[in-house]
Amino acid sequence: QVHLVQSGAEVKKPGASVKVSCKTSGYTFNDHYIQWVRQAPGQGLEWVGWVNPKSGGTHNAQKFQGRVTMTSDSSTTTAYMELNRLTSDDTAVYYCARDQGTYGLAFDMWGPGTMVIVSS
Amino acid sequence: DIQMTQSPSTLSASVGDRVTITCRASQNIDKWFAWYQQKPGKAPKLLISKASDLETGVPSRFSGSGSGTEFTLTISRLQPDDFATYYCQQYHNYPWTFGQGTKVDIK
Numbered sequence: 001q002v003h004l005v006q007s008g009a010e011v012k013k014p015g016a017s018v019k020v021s022c023k024t025s026g027y028t029f030n031d032h033y034i035q036w037v038r039q040a041p042g043q044g045l046e047w048v049g050w051v052n053p054k055s056g057g058t059h060n061a062q063k064f065q066g067r068v069t070m071t072s073d074s075s076t077t078t079a080y081m082e083l084n085r086l087t088s089d090d091t092a093v094y095y096c097a098r099d100q101g102t103y104g105l106a107f108d109m110w111g112p113g114t115m116v117i118v119s120s
Numbered sequence: 121d122i123q124m125t126q127s128p129s130t131l132s133a134s135v136g137d138r139v140t141i142t143c144r145a146s147q148n149i150d151k152w153f154a155w156y157q158q159k160p161g162k163a164p165k166l167l168i169s170k171a172s173d174l175e176t177g178v179p180s181r182f183s184g185s186g187s188g189t190e191f192t193l194t195i196s197r198l199q200p201d202d203f204a205t206y207y208c209q210q211y212h213n214y215p216w217t218f219g220q221g222t223k224v225d226i227k
Contacts, residue, residue, distance in 0.1 A: 106154035106169035
């Protein structure tokens with residue numbers, strides 16, 4: 001069975017950084033992109049970006065350019081998303097999700113989400 | 121960015137009803153399109169990809185159609201487990217974008 005397990009909730013001050021992990025199991029890690037999506041409280045879904053575990057390549061939404069770093073570790077089948085220079089607007093649940101393939105498709109399995117609260 | 125507009129934003133329906141949700145894209149996205157279901161406090165769940173491909177394990181009362189700029193999700197006979205929020209998504213052009221959601225609640 002495919003599982004994605006995320007790290008626990010985080011509370012950060014404005015200007016700080018947060019790193020969220022996504023431990024995967026039950027499938028061949030290198031055969032699927034890992035996507036990151038966030039959801040602010042009471043709001044809709046917002047795509048952050050993806051990491052290709054096979055190559056280490058990434059692509060993120062322009063609004064996060066320069067602030068987000070997505071990585072992966074094939075030895076532990078874990079993906080990571082780090083977001084820097086946090087503001088209150090970054091308060092959200094951050095989800096990792098498995099892409100259906102390796103070239104950007106729909107997201108067929110999701111982690112439970114990691115709540116990130118940014119507050120002074 | 122491609123804008124995805126869902127209608128309605130809220131839909132009140134009864135068990136057994138036929139329900140249709142529409143999603144319009146601001147430009148042609150061919151069939152690179154998905155529907156997700158989300159329940160409160162839970163992660164989204166993929167229902168349909170490539171506009172009309174039903175995910176394994178998703179009940180056959182769910183169906184998707186459309187291509188280009190207009191898409192629909194139909195639930196043929198609404199069940200108690202179907203009360204949730206539904207999101208559409210395009211993955212044709214970066215940045216991938218979602219609709220604002222359609223909440224299906226009990227009439």
